[in-house]
Each structure stands twice: as structure tokens, then as C-alpha cells.
Amino acid sequence: MENCVREILADQTADVHEEVISHLNKVGVGNIEEAQFLEQADLDGVLPPVRIRYLIDGFKKYANKSTTAVDADIGCPLSSSSLGDLTGTPLKFNNSKSDDASSCSDASESNALCWSGRSSCDSFWYYSFEVPWHAMSQTLVKCCMEKRNACHRDRRELVRLICDEIMKVTLYPKRKALDFIAHQVVQKYPDSFMDKTCGAIVGNGHETLTDQFDYRITNERKAKKKLRDGSNSMDKPSGKKRRGHDVKEYGCVNWSPTDPVTDEMEMNQQWLIDESRKAVRDKEKVESLMGSTYPLQRKNINGQAPISSLRKEWPLLFEAEYMFQHYSILTGTNEAKEFIIRKMNVSWPLLLKAFNESKSEKVKHIMSRFSLLSEWEDYKEYCSSVGMLDLLCAFFGEPTSKLFKHMDIVPGDPVPDVPNHPFLIVVGPVLYKSKEFVITAERSAIFSTDSFCVALAYLFVSFYVFNMEYPQELIATLEFIQRIFAEISDDGSRSSVMKKKNVHIKVKQLMTALRKSND
Structure with missing residues (x-):
């Protein structure tokens, strides 16, 4: 139940998550099935009205999508496993797989899913994801069984093996999927994967693992893209400058978008300028248009427009939310x-x-x-x-x-x-x-x-x-x-x-x- 709330309200803070979970317990909601009977009045004062409707709708979608999977996974702690569990059968997050999830992990389709469509696979594939414990080194197995903090080498191996399995399903996993998998790993062996310094716990562990999953998969995508770009560059004139050698492009994956700048983008730019002057804005539309006009923003910036000019043309870009949104698209970093x-x-x-x-x-x-x-x-x-x-x-x-x-x-x-x-x-x-x-x-x-x-x-x-x-x-x-x-x-x-x-x-x-x- 707790994980379900965190995933549906992924854009909210941890304090909000805890407040919602605590309130749900007070009104008698203990699982997804019971959550379907919630009404907006039950959550008044805890969340804004739109968020309440969004949460209730999310509960219903979870229950309709895969009742068995959700009931088995959401909020159910994993029991401690024996050494045989680690070295034998891979850990299963689910007792059963849905037809959609099993089709996603089918090896014959994995390559197509990796590159063709970001939404090609079942959005709930991670409920039935299996951590390949059987492939782990004996040192990591021993570390987990003895409840010792995993060393960096063992953590890197765990991250590599899990990410390899994830990328057989999709190269574009959502952060909530990575966070769900990280939760299960830490929940099973908290002593080995909690963030600790001098024996003191300084972090819950799953956020660090989620970052490491995200970081590795992003780098793997970049590496594969470089290989493909390198093979295509054989036919290009040798005098043309290769991407990535310019300091300005360092660390970027979308420095000069190939999408053409359209009249609609320029109209949306003017709408954004007008909207920036308002005290109350249409936040969802602003966020959407700041994303869709990204090619025009890059064209202006790459054209060496001074900061004073950019502030007039893109005033919202200088607000923290949209500055980080632009950076996320530019570097391929989630949140x-x-x-x-x-x-x-x-x-x-x-x-x-x-x-x-x-x-x-x-x-x-x-x-x-x-x-x-x-x-x-x-x-x-x-x-x-x-x-x-x-x-x-x-x-x-x-x-x-x-x-x-x-x-x-x-x-x-x-x-x-x-x-x-x-x-x-x-x-x-x-x-x-x-x-x-x-x-x-x-x-x-x-x-x-x-x-x-x-x-x-x-x-x-x-x-x-x-x-x-x-x-x-x-x-x-x-x-x-x-x-x-x-x-x-x-x-x-x-x-x-x-x-x-x-x-x-x-x-x-x-x-x-x-x-x-x-x-």
C-alpha cells in the first residue's frame, strides 16, 4: 500500500507520502481493494482536490490492471531468504505473472522493446521483475547472509546485473519502476544496502540504489547511441566536426535537437511570455509547452543570445522548475x-x-x-x-x-x-x-x-x-x-x-x- 501511494504521488515529497499513508490507515484503508471505495471527502485537507481525484483514480487503475500482482507486492515485506534462495532460484517479487508482464520479458522481443517504443511494454512490468540473485558473487551472498554492509565492488556488480535484466525489458524505465525494484532489494537485505557512515544510518538505501540504476542505464543508452552514431559516421565527410568534441556539448545528449522549429512553437513562446506575467498560471500547460518548445529554446541559446535577451524571450526558463526541466532534457537526467x-x-x-x-x-x-x-x-x-x-x-x-x-x-x-x-x-x-x-x-x-x-x-x-x-x-x-x-x-x-x-x-x-x- 505504501509503495502504491509513493508511485501514484511520485511528484510529492516524502512527508506528504507519510501523511497520506497515515490518514489512509486512520480511515480504515489497508489495501488496494479497500482504497477503491474512497471518496474525495475522505481525504479533504490532506491533499488538494485535484490530487485527491488523481490518487483515487490511480488506486482504481492499479486494482483493475493486475489485482493479483498488486495485492502480492504492494506493502508486503519480503521475508528473509536462506543461502539457498540466493544461490538457487532468482528472487521473485510476484507469486504469479500477468500475461502482459511475461510478454514484456520475452527474450525474443527484448531488442525491439529496447529501442522502438518507450511505452511498448506493460507499464506494470516491474511487479513481476526478478532480481538475479543466483548470478551474484559468493562474496555478496556471504555479505547479505552475515548482515554486513555491501562493499562498493559488490554493489556495482548488483547494479550491473539488475540493470542488464531491466534493459532486456526496456531501455527507458520510469524512475518509479527503478525505485520499486530498489525498495525490494533494500527491504530484503536492509543491513547490506542501507546508507551507512561509521555504522550510523544516513539514508534509506533505496534512493541511492535507484540513482545508481538510473545512472547506469542512462550511460548504457549513451554508449549504444555512440556505437550506432559511430557506424553511421563512416559514410560522412571526414571534415565534418564530430559531436561531443565541443566543450559546450560536454555531458549533453540533446544539445541541438533535430526537431524543426515550427510556427506553433513561436506562438506558444508568446503565450508563455504572457503567462509569465500572471500571478496565477496554468501550471500543467506551462510545463507542457516549456517541454514542447525546447527545440526553439536551444536554437536561441545556441545562437549565442545574451542572458538579457533570453530573459525577455524565455522569462519562465529562469524559474527553478523550468531551468531544471530544460537541463533534464538537455542531459537526459530524470528529475x-x-x-x-x-x-x-x-x-x-x-x-x-x-x-x-x-x-x-x-x-x-x-x-x-x-x-x-x-x-x-x-x-x-x-x-x-x-x-x-x-x-x-x-x-x-x-x-x-x-x-x-x-x-x-x-x-x-x-x-x-x-x-x-x-x-x-x-x-x-x-x-x-x-x-x-x-x-x-x-x-x-x-x-x-x-x-x-x-x-x-x-x-x-x-x-x-x-x-x-x-x-x-x-x-x-x-x-x-x-x-x-x-x-x-x-x-x-x-x-x-x-x-x-x-x-x-x-x-x-x-x-x-x-x-x-x-x-
């Missing part, structure tokens, strides 16, 4: 904002542990200051936000003045003494108490928020959306954010001064230290 912020929150404790063991004098000085300040309530938030940028820049030997600055600004006026590239301004009279963060680009304020994590994520994606290189003074810091928080691990860098296949040596060092911190 980019949530993904990057979740990686930040999981990585902060590991970074602190790694920095505690650093031999850098600058890092030691900042860490000693942290140990004093963290005892004061007012400083705790600073130590886990702007202070982390201090540490990253100190470790990489790069100036913080090129990344962020503490100052007051006047809304609407040009911002003096800041770089041309995306830049973070911490606003307020006292640095450690600041609650406002402003992002600038081309020396103009383009976005403000009260969340440091949202501000840092916005700053990072701005480099990709606006075709900007990493500044030479911040190559390592931004590459680290790229590889750890955004998980863009393509060869090379978004900087023309780095060799195409190199990873910055200090970024490698910190990534190694992070892995050791997580063991």
Missing part, C-alpha cells in the same frame, strides 16, 4: 533537481569524514574552525552549506571568490564586482545567518532562493543550459560537483584547458577518499 539535491545531502557527511583525514593545512584550519562553530546552533546550517564550498575550494586550492561572495545587492540593478560566469551571492548582513542566495550570470541576478542546495544545483546546471565553460580557476570544484552530485562521468571536462580524456587528479583523490569513507 534533475531532486537527484542533485539528494546526492548533496547523502555526500555531505561523507565529505566531512574525508576532510577530517585530509593532510591539507588549509582544510585542517577550516575543519578546526568547524569543530568550534558546530557547537553553536546558529553556525550549524553554515557548516553544512556555504562552509562546504569553503572546504571544497580549500582542498582543490581554488579561490572561493570565483565561486561565491557575501554581499548585499539591489534587486533589478547590475551586480558589480562579480564574474561573468554563473556565480553565487550569499545575501545578508551576517554570513553564517544568511537565508537568501542569489545566482548571477553575465553580472545580472537571474534567480534567488532561501535554500542553499537549490542555489548550488541551479548554479551548476546554468553552465550546461547557457553553454558556458567551467572557469579555469574553478575547474576541479565544478568537476567534482559534476561527477559526484550530478553524476555526469563522461570522459573529459567542460573546460577547454583540460585534456579530453582526463579527470582532474585532485578530483580523483577526493573521489577515492569518499569511497573509503563509505566503506
Whole structure:
């Protein structure tokens, strides 16, 4: 039942999920069959009216689609298995498969499903998905049975094998499907797959696994696409520039869309400009049109239009929701904002542990200051936000003045003494108490928020959306954010001064230290 709520309301926060689940228990709803008898009045005050109707409709669709599958899987914890279960028959999430699901996993159709249609397979295929435990190494089997935290090598093997099985069904699994599978893995062996640091649980584990599934499948798609593009390029003139060598295209999968720009797109652009001026907007239509006009947005951006011009032509693009939507299409990342912020929150404790063991004098000085300040309530938030940028820049030997600055600004006026590239301004009279963060680009304020994590994520994606290189003074810091928080691990860098296949040596060092911190 809990998983069903999370999947139907996938765009809501975990707190909303818990509140809905708790309320359903109060009104006596314990399974999908009982949920079909809900009325809107039963959930008044818990969700907006439209969301309530959407949830009830989702319950009905789940029950009608595969009653047996849903009853068997949703909200039913998996029992502990014996060693024989791991090394013998693969774990089944379902006692039985529906005809549609079995047809999806038919090996004879898998190749066609991978490339032809994203909606070719049954949307509930993951209910009957089987984790290939029988193919796992003996070290992972032993680790699970002894309830020890799985090492990185074993986790990578698990992710690889599961993703290989998923891609036999589809190369475009929805995140809720990956999350469902990750839930089952962690639910079966929580001691081995929970996120832990120094024995303390810092995450539920399934979100990390979901990210790893998503990351691997995205990279596999890119690799297959490169192979196909490479074979097709044999017939092309050798003088034509190959995609991916331009720094501006680094990390992107849809930098220059092939869809033609139409008159309808230009009409929709004008509608979006008019809608941006309204206090109350048609959010669903705005989101849809911001997606459908993506080719026109890229045409304007790739045509080197200045930020001031883009703000007039695409004012909604500069709002966080649509900036991250554009970045998601550009890089092929699902739910980019949530993904990057979740990686930040999981990585902060590991970074602190790694920095505690650093031999850098600058890092030691900042860490000693942290140990004093963290005892004061007012400083705790600073130590886990702007202070982390201090540490990253100190470790990489790069100036913080090129990344962020503490100052007051006047809304609407040009911002003096800041770089041309995306830049973070911490606003307020006292640095450690600041609650406002402003992002600038081309020396103009383009976005403000009260969340440091949202501000840092916005700053990072701005480099990709606006075709900007990493500044030479911040190559390592931004590459680290790229590889750890955004998980863009393509060869090379978004900087023309780095060799195409190199990873910055200090970024490698910190990534190694992070892995050791997580063991």
C-alpha cells in the first residue's frame, strides 16, 4: 500500500507520502481493494482536490490492471531468504505473472522493446521483475547472509546485473519502476544496502540504489547511441566536426535537437511570455509547452543570445522548475533537481569524514574552525552549506571568490564586482545567518532562493543550459560537483584547458577518499 501511494504521488515529497499513508490507515484503508471505495471527502485537507481525484483514480487503475500482482507486492515485506534462495532460484517479487508482464520479458522481443517504443511494454512490468540473485558473487551472498554492509565492488556488480535484466525489458524505465525494484532489494537485505557512515544510518538505501540504476542505464543508452552514431559516421565527410568534441556539448545528449522549429512553437513562446506575467498560471500547460518548445529554446541559446535577451524571450526558463526541466532534457537526467539535491545531502557527511583525514593545512584550519562553530546552533546550517564550498575550494586550492561572495545587492540593478560566469551571492548582513542566495550570470541576478542546495544545483546546471565553460580557476570544484552530485562521468571536462580524456587528479583523490569513507 505504501509503495502504491509513493508511485501514484511520485511528484510529492516524502512527508506528504507519510501523511497520506497515515490518514489512509486512520480511515480504515489497508489495501488496494479497500482504497477503491474512497471518496474525495475522505481525504479533504490532506491533499488538494485535484490530487485527491488523481490518487483515487490511480488506486482504481492499479486494482483493475493486475489485482493479483498488486495485492502480492504492494506493502508486503519480503521475508528473509536462506543461502539457498540466493544461490538457487532468482528472487521473485510476484507469486504469479500477468500475461502482459511475461510478454514484456520475452527474450525474443527484448531488442525491439529496447529501442522502438518507450511505452511498448506493460507499464506494470516491474511487479513481476526478478532480481538475479543466483548470478551474484559468493562474496555478496556471504555479505547479505552475515548482515554486513555491501562493499562498493559488490554493489556495482548488483547494479550491473539488475540493470542488464531491466534493459532486456526496456531501455527507458520510469524512475518509479527503478525505485520499486530498489525498495525490494533494500527491504530484503536492509543491513547490506542501507546508507551507512561509521555504522550510523544516513539514508534509506533505496534512493541511492535507484540513482545508481538510473545512472547506469542512462550511460548504457549513451554508449549504444555512440556505437550506432559511430557506424553511421563512416559514410560522412571526414571534415565534418564530430559531436561531443565541443566543450559546450560536454555531458549533453540533446544539445541541438533535430526537431524543426515550427510556427506553433513561436506562438506558444508568446503565450508563455504572457503567462509569465500572471500571478496565477496554468501550471500543467506551462510545463507542457516549456517541454514542447525546447527545440526553439536551444536554437536561441545556441545562437549565442545574451542572458538579457533570453530573459525577455524565455522569462519562465529562469524559474527553478523550468531551468531544471530544460537541463533534464538537455542531459537526459530524470528529475534533475531532486537527484542533485539528494546526492548533496547523502555526500555531505561523507565529505566531512574525508576532510577530517585530509593532510591539507588549509582544510585542517577550516575543519578546526568547524569543530568550534558546530557547537553553536546558529553556525550549524553554515557548516553544512556555504562552509562546504569553503572546504571544497580549500582542498582543490581554488579561490572561493570565483565561486561565491557575501554581499548585499539591489534587486533589478547590475551586480558589480562579480564574474561573468554563473556565480553565487550569499545575501545578508551576517554570513553564517544568511537565508537568501542569489545566482548571477553575465553580472545580472537571474534567480534567488532561501535554500542553499537549490542555489548550488541551479548554479551548476546554468553552465550546461547557457553553454558556458567551467572557469579555469574553478575547474576541479565544478568537476567534482559534476561527477559526484550530478553524476555526469563522461570522459573529459567542460573546460577547454583540460585534456579530453582526463579527470582532474585532485578530483580523483577526493573521489577515492569518499569511497573509503563509505566503506
